[in-house]
Amino acid sequence: MAWYPGAKKMELQPESDSQPAIVPTQLILHSVAAPWTKERIFEYWRDGTNLESHFGQSYDGSIAQYIGTQTRADACYLANRRSDGTGAVSIETASDLNHTDPWTDAQVEGLIRLGVWMHQQHGIPLRICRSWTDPGYGYHRLWPEWAQGGTECPGDARVAQFKNVIFPAIVARATGQPQPPVEDDMPTPRDLWAYKGTDVPYDAYAYLLDSNRRIIALSTQVAALSATVGTLADKLGEDVDTAEVVAAVKAAIAAAVVKVDVTVDDLTPGA
Incomplete structure (x- = not known):
């Protein structure tokens, strides 16, 4: 099994040894719908449920790994392990309770680095998954086969970050190309009024x-x-x-x- 050197190893047992092997072909990004640290995510997988992800990430961008990337984890429904032995690698990330907040700058950087490592370590192709079985990169709600009963995870703001910032940066770094510039995200006047919760017109x-x-x-x-x-x-x-x-x-x-x-x-x- 493979362990990411940029993560704190917090091996989850017995799952790490008892669950079947996979050939990792996808990296799927999640939000945990809780403002938890990577340590708290580990505790929840250990004590609160029989599900788990391969990785967990705190708001500060730091990452822990609970299961080797060549062992099945159970956060992605049908993509956990397919009949041909391939499967998805999953990372749960700290978020607000409703999947509405964007990833922090530190989280974005951590996800980019993990994405590059997945390409280098496992040959994950540098594309967004074109189907639920297609090798590549994605986010939890991208395909219904990845989430039993459907999900909003990781939320609109994070989906936009994945498409516009995280995935392009993974491709750029993995191929040695200049990283695409990040668009100015200064708030508009409408954003300012909305933030204050006022009904003052635009x-x-x-x-x-x-x-x-x-x-x-x-x-x-x-x-x-x-x-x-x-x-x-x-x-x-x-x-x-x-x-x-x-x-x-x-x-x-x-x-x-x-x-x-x-x-x-x-x-x-x-x-």
């Missing part, structure tokens, strides 16, 4: 930016108006206190600006 963010631009423009107008008031006061005669007039005008304008600032601040997320 246009509110654009309105906020426009309000700030108006404040800047108003400040420029204040300076110009102050200069104009000073000039007018000079022309009214020596009995007029120019500084006092200018100060009074500035104070009135500043009070208006403060009111605008308060209104804009009230609209900002989290205010």
